[in-house]
Amino acid sequence: MTADDCDNCGSPVTRRRVLESIGGAGTLALAGCLGSGGSSTTTSSDDESVTIALTAPETGHYAPLGEHERDGFELAVTHLNEGGGLVGDSEYSSLSGDGVLGSTVETAVLDTESSPATTESKVRPRLDGDEFAAFFGGVAGSVAETNRDLADEYETPYFVGSSTVNALTGSDCSPHVYRHLFNTTTLARSLVPEIASDVPDEQSIFHVYADAPEGNDLFQSINDIVTDSDLDWRPTGGISVRPGTTNFDSAINDDILSDVSLVFLDLFGLDAVNAIQWARAALSDDTTVVVPYLTRSIAESLGDRVAGIYGTVGWHEDLGTPLSSTFGEAYQREYASGDAETLAASGPAQTAYAQVILYAHAAERAGSFDAAAIRNELEGLEYAAGAGTQKMRACDHQSVRSVPVVRGRVRSDSADDRFELRGAKRGMEPGCEAPPAASCDL
Template identity: 30%
Template structure:
């Protein structure tokens, strides 16, 4: 006698029993990286470059078999350049999306907020563009890693160049009023001998929302002070707005304009005429990859240009490097577990888009060469295929020479009322998480 035909309900249950294991297996095949970046706000251009490069890196990773055999996806949120939004996003990325790591951001206040969440949740966080010393200093955590240089390193190499040309001259600082601005100004004042604010004056501009009037007010103060060097401690669209006004007022003819941390997107936003002769630093640029024949960097530039019809910036290079470095760390660890990945990163040396870098063990700062650059003349910029040859390299300094020593880092930790070492991991006996 043939078995009874299943009822509709029994048929559905049977189908679920057959399909569910396959669905679970498919779900297990995917791993998510939490990408929290500024799609909007004053740093949106840097955010777009990060997104493009991160997607390029993900496609390369997946084409090579994923990470530990699992396909990788981005779980994406918009920080809007706001630390409170970034924190809420980071929690959601881990708790709701199941992200196994966090990266992104172009603001140090955002990076600090994300680092706090990463420490609470036990997942690695990689700061993509965050130059405040605090990110891996006073506000550093065991789960936080910074791929770019910090303000101290930029100031060290930049002051080497400036001191040879403007020793004893008068400076004026216009500074974004948040953690990156403060530590960048403090670091540059330290190494240029311009700490006396009565002589070397400065003003601060609001962050994250500044208006043209804010920059005009600051620039009027600079005009009145008549400095030899005007330092714009501004980033993203804020820098673009300020330098366009300064150039329009003819300040470039009367003083040297300095932007401590530059990106290609910032230079492009300001334009060739306004950027010509402006001095700053970068940890990487497409020109540097070609000038020093860094093969990994050249390959990245070419792949990025084929896909997007333009060159990548520092922001993109950092995001691209982070995705590949995370993959490498997971594969060294043999697991996605946060503690094991952290240990696999600490002290690891890598060469990817430039010369050798190292995730320094005691503070998780990426030790790397930092470059002083100057804006090229407009005709040089325009002669380039994409009209993006903005930077001429003037000087450089290795990461070992530029970075804080262990003692200097510990002094910063003490000043922030933090212990002289990063937190132990949960499986090292702290019982914290």
């Protein structure tokens, strides 16, 4: 074989080249591409594995969300390799439960520590070595943005985790970035009307928001929705707090809150828990409290103190779709133990699970792990993964889907989940010609 006979000769034989060739042809002949001293071998797909990575916080103030992302991620990989859950359902008939494209799926989990610098230091070397076919996760907006940059640079599929930051499928979109979860604008458009239907017409609102992309995004998007609406809600401003803040009394002057009737805590993870504890002590019982993106970890930390708090979740057990039940039951079988006869899955877990299944489905349909082939399969794809019917828009790689709006409740024997589902809002996404998608150029 001459150099002209081999498209990849003169370039390193990396793991990704092997995997892409396996996906397209079943076997890969390496003869002539190994360089001097290399022997001629044939690698069968039956002997191969493919690695996907989760980048999630396992330490720090967002660690509870990272833990749930890991639960969903690892459950999906178990199902890809062994069957179960959504694998084998008619929606995913492409998946056999025997790996993906004949390759066993292996995993790498990287603790981002909610730091973009840490994320880059851990992810870039692995991408340099072509070790990942795709990567997932990201809670902090700055981490997701770092992953976005790396996905773009290395042309590797990246599936955003629990970050709703608009820019990821807006001004900073990438051909290789996809999001199953809703964005911040869609969250705000779904949440505000539900709150308005319950509270008195006149409201004085205030925000406590994270001094980070995810907090700034919520503060701006919710204020925009309120300002553009006919609601008699009067914004009185807001105050930003550093992620990891525990003492809110020192950050917020009580005088600011004297006339406030509706408080948005635009915070996540342990930050949201600490802020809710502060709000329960500092605010009157008549003040409505909103945490725009709620998770099971918040409810687990607060117990009955989560009652009455409004927000959205990425998934809820009462959505009532067949695949929602399939996912919920599979999650419970895997993780409920001891005295816990039931265990409601969290939004971050379902998001991670669904995106791994979606990626594998696209690879099987494409017959390849190649990023361009994955993109071709995902753009415009209609699918269901437990949150109702969804569509991955071609214009921005944002999934169009329902948004579960909830209110916290006291746990009872009949309700394991501490969140009452108030409705699954549909049709709340701005179109491709409106912000944030209008700024996306793929």
